[in-house]
Amino acid sequence: MPEPVQRDCNIHSYRCDKANLRRLKQVTDLRLIGQGRTADIFEYSQGKIIKLYKKDFPAEAINQELVVSGLACSLGIRTPEPFGHTQLDGRDGLIFQRISGVSLLSLFIKKPWTIPKYSKLLANLHAEIHTYEAAELNRRQKQVLCEYIQQAPLLTEQEKEKIIRYTEKLPDGNKLCHGDFHPDNVMFDGGYWIVDWMTGMSGNPAGDAARTVILLSVGSMPDGTPAPIKLFVQFLRNKLKAAYIKEYLRVTGHDYSTIDEWILPAAAARLVEWIPKDEKDELLSIIRARLKTLI
Ligand SMILES: Nc1ncnc2c1ncn2[C@@H]1O[C@H](COP(=O)(O)OP(=O)(O)O)[C@@H](O)[C@H]1O
Ligand SMILES: [Mg+2]
Missing domain, CATH: 3.30.200.20 (Phosphorylase Kinase; domain 1)
Structure with missing residues (x-):
C-alpha cells in the first residue's frame, strides 16, 4: 500500500x-x-x-x-x-x-504495455482512499445516487422507483469515496497524485469501486473510429478493468459480489451525465438486464 x-x-x-x-x-x-x-x-x-x-x-x-x-x-x-x-x-x-507529470490515461495511450503495472497502482490508490473515514462530508453516497437516478433520462418512472428502492437497501458506509476515480484523474510524475475531488463523498467503498468498474466498462469512441482501433481500445480497456478489479479485491480482501451489487445504481446514476448516446444505450442495456433479475 x-x-x-x-x-x-x-x-x-x-x-x-x-x-x-x-x-x-x-x-x-x-x-x-x-x-x-x-x-x-x-x-x-x-x-x-x-x-x-x-x-x-x-x-x-x-x-x-x-x-x-x-x-x-x-x-x-x-x-x-x-x-x-x-x-x-x-x-x-x-x-x-502544480504536478509536472502526466495523467495515467495519457500514459496508457502512449505506452499501452504499462497498463498491467499501472492498473495495479490504480487499484492500490483507490483502496488506500477507502481506508479513511469521511463522515464529516455532507455528500452521502446513497443520497447522491438516488438523486441522480431520480433525474436520469431514458428510464421510466417505474424503473427509477425500482432502482431507488434497491439502492436504499444496500449497505451504508462512511469512508472517503472519490466519486469519479479513473485513469484521467490520477497523475504520475514518478510518484502519483489523485486529482478532481469535486464528486467526493462519504459512503461504501464498494459503491465507489462499482463506479470505476462502470467507467472502465462503458465508453464510446468518436464516430468514424476505424473498427480495428475500436477493437484494440476495447481490448486494452478490458485488460485495465480486469487488472484493476483483481488487485482491488486482493488488497481489500473483498469478494466481487460486494462491488457487483452496486453496478445497477452506479450505471443508472451515470445516465444524468453529459455522455454520448451510444454510451447511454450501453448503460441502459446493463440496467435493464439487471432489473430483470430483481424480484
Ligand atoms: N494540479 C495539477 N497540476 C497539473 N495538471 C493538472 C492538475 N490538476 C489537473 N491537471 C490536469 O488537468 C486535467 C483535468 O483536470 P481535472 O481536475 O480532472 O478537471 P475536470 O474536473 O474537468 O475533469 C487532468 O486530467 C490533468 O491532466
Ligand atoms: Mg477529471
Missing part, C-alpha cells in the same frame, strides 16, 4: 496571490496545460495551477471540490495541495499545487 504523506493543508490560511492577479487579467495570459469536462487547467504562478471552471459552473460544486481536496490533503493522501478560490475573466477558479 502506498505510504501517505504528512502535509499541512490549511486552505484557510491561503491568501490570493494579489500581485499575480493584477498581472493576469485574462485567460489568454495563461498557458493551457490540461482540460477536463468541467474545467480548463492553466499554469498560474511558480509551482501553481489554476483550475478554471466553465462559465456559470455551480459555485456549490466548486466549493465542494475545495473542501474535499483539503480533507484528502490533510489526511495525507497524495493530492495537489489546494490554495483557495479566485476569479478570472468572470470565471471561478481554484488554485492548486
Whole structure:
C-alpha cells in the first residue's frame, strides 16, 4: 500500500496571490496545460495551477471540490495541495499545487504495455482512499445516487422507483469515496497524485469501486473510429478493468459480489451525465438486464 504523506493543508490560511492577479487579467495570459469536462487547467504562478471552471459552473460544486481536496490533503493522501478560490475573466477558479507529470490515461495511450503495472497502482490508490473515514462530508453516497437516478433520462418512472428502492437497501458506509476515480484523474510524475475531488463523498467503498468498474466498462469512441482501433481500445480497456478489479479485491480482501451489487445504481446514476448516446444505450442495456433479475 502506498505510504501517505504528512502535509499541512490549511486552505484557510491561503491568501490570493494579489500581485499575480493584477498581472493576469485574462485567460489568454495563461498557458493551457490540461482540460477536463468541467474545467480548463492553466499554469498560474511558480509551482501553481489554476483550475478554471466553465462559465456559470455551480459555485456549490466548486466549493465542494475545495473542501474535499483539503480533507484528502490533510489526511495525507497524495493530492495537489489546494490554495483557495479566485476569479478570472468572470470565471471561478481554484488554485492548486502544480504536478509536472502526466495523467495515467495519457500514459496508457502512449505506452499501452504499462497498463498491467499501472492498473495495479490504480487499484492500490483507490483502496488506500477507502481506508479513511469521511463522515464529516455532507455528500452521502446513497443520497447522491438516488438523486441522480431520480433525474436520469431514458428510464421510466417505474424503473427509477425500482432502482431507488434497491439502492436504499444496500449497505451504508462512511469512508472517503472519490466519486469519479479513473485513469484521467490520477497523475504520475514518478510518484502519483489523485486529482478532481469535486464528486467526493462519504459512503461504501464498494459503491465507489462499482463506479470505476462502470467507467472502465462503458465508453464510446468518436464516430468514424476505424473498427480495428475500436477493437484494440476495447481490448486494452478490458485488460485495465480486469487488472484493476483483481488487485482491488486482493488488497481489500473483498469478494466481487460486494462491488457487483452496486453496478445497477452506479450505471443508472451515470445516465444524468453529459455522455454520448451510444454510451447511454450501453448503460441502459446493463440496467435493464439487471432489473430483470430483481424480484
Ligand atoms: N494540479 C495539477 N497540476 C497539473 N495538471 C493538472 C492538475 N490538476 C489537473 N491537471 C490536469 O488537468 C486535467 C483535468 O483536470 P481535472 O481536475 O480532472 O478537471 P475536470 O474536473 O474537468 O475533469 C487532468 O486530467 C490533468 O491532466
Ligand atoms: Mg477529471
